[in-house]
Amino acid sequence: MVLEGKFAIVTGAGSGIGRAAALLFAERGAGVCVADLDEARANEVATAITNAGGQALAVRCDVADAEAVHSMVEGTQERFGRLDVLYNNAGLWFPAWGNYRPGFTDGPSPLVEENIWDRTLEVNLKGTYLCCRFAIPAMRASGGGAIVNTSSVAALKVGWGTSDAYTASKGGVLAMTRTLAIAHAPHGIRVNCIAPGPVLTPMMGEMTPEKEAWMRQWVPLGRWGQPEDIARMALFLASDDASWVTGAVFVIDGGYTAL
Numbered sequence: 001m002v003l004e005g006k007f008a009i010v011t012g013a014g015s016g017i018g019r020a021a022a023l024l025f026a027e028r029g030a031g032v033c034v035a036d037l038d039e040a041r042a043n044e045v046a047t048a049i050t051n052a053g054g055q056a057l058a059v060r061c062d063v064a065d066a067e068a069v070h071s072m073v074e075g076t077q078e079r080f081g082r083l084d085v086l087y088n089n090a091g092l093w094f095p096a097w098g099n100y101r102p103g104f105t106d107g108p109s110p111l112v113e114e115n116i117w118d119r120t121l122e123v124n125l126k127g128t129y130l131c132c133r134f135a136i137p138a139m140r141a142s143g144g145g146a147i148v149n150t151s152s153v154a155a156l157k158v159g160w161g162t163s164d165a166y167t168a169s170k171g172g173v174l175a176m177t178r179t180l181a182i183a184h185a186p187h188g189i190r191v192n193c194i195a196p197g198p199v200l201t202p203m204m205g206e207m208t209p210e211k212e213a214w215m216r217q218w219v220p221l222g223r224w225g226q227p228e229d230i231a232r233m234a235l236f237l238a239s240d241d242a243s244w245v246t247g248a249v250f251v252i253d254g255g256y257t258a259l
Contacts, residue, residue: 003239004029007055007080009072011063011131012090014041016201017150020227021087021234022056023048028235030085031055033076037062037090055080063090063127064119073134083138085238087148088128088173092120093166093203117165124169125176132180136189144188148237149177151195151249157257170195174249181247190246192237197253199225220255 008025012018014036026032026049034049036042039060046058057079061072076083094116128149139145152170154163174193181191198204198215215224233252236242251257 006084008085009033018089020231026054064122082142086135120165149193
């Protein structure tokens with residue numbers, strides 16, 4: 001699975017799954033636009049790529065801001081000359097357990113605060129839409145490409161009653177993926193999505209005994225996912241090895257949704 005000669009945008013690439021994917025894409029030959037809301041973290045990942053002999057561009061981008069997304073895509077085209085891959089990884093979740101951002105709480109349903117609903121949908125769903133909106137014309141100009149969106153097991157399995165905003169946003173991403181796949185197949189653009197299960201990233205917050213107990217009860221493979229577990233699937237979907245794959249959702253969850 002190689003991306004030699006391809007150029008990719010990875011959003012939310014400053015940490016967690018996005019960081020793992022940006023590093024892996026670069027290791028497999030891609031030039032990478034490392035996009036993140038945190039500019040310092042984006043620069044850190046881009047520097048790691050260039051120090052290893054790869055090509056990288058660091059961009060600060062709020063994916064919910066149309067002008068910022070447009071600038072990100074244009075900057076990628078100017079730096080690399082083309083765009084072949086978009087990995088829509090940027091997202092957020094305000095968990096019901098232990099708020100990690102003061103003033104926000106998601107749940108219990110249906111008492112989610114309006115500011116939580118708005119920001120969650122802005123980033124997770126509108127952000128995916130905006131990145132696709134500006135990336136697709138760039139990919140058409142390059143002769144085609146691959147888009148990898150990020151849904152979640154929350155869109156597939158009952159039991160996330162304290163995360164109504166997050167569940168709605170990720171269900172929207174899944175539905176939009178299928179629509180885009182059909183619309184842009186004639187242009188040589190493949191669109192798929194990944195539905196990760198519980199992965200150890202900064203978004204999960206501090207590990208607690210309650211979270212460990214949950215994992216042991218609900219994840220058959222008996223461990224939390226690692227960012228690299230998801231990044232490897234993103235690599236496959238971005239590569240020509242997946243040339244006959246579009247409109248699909250790939251569940252990477254240690255068996256959680258099989259229960």
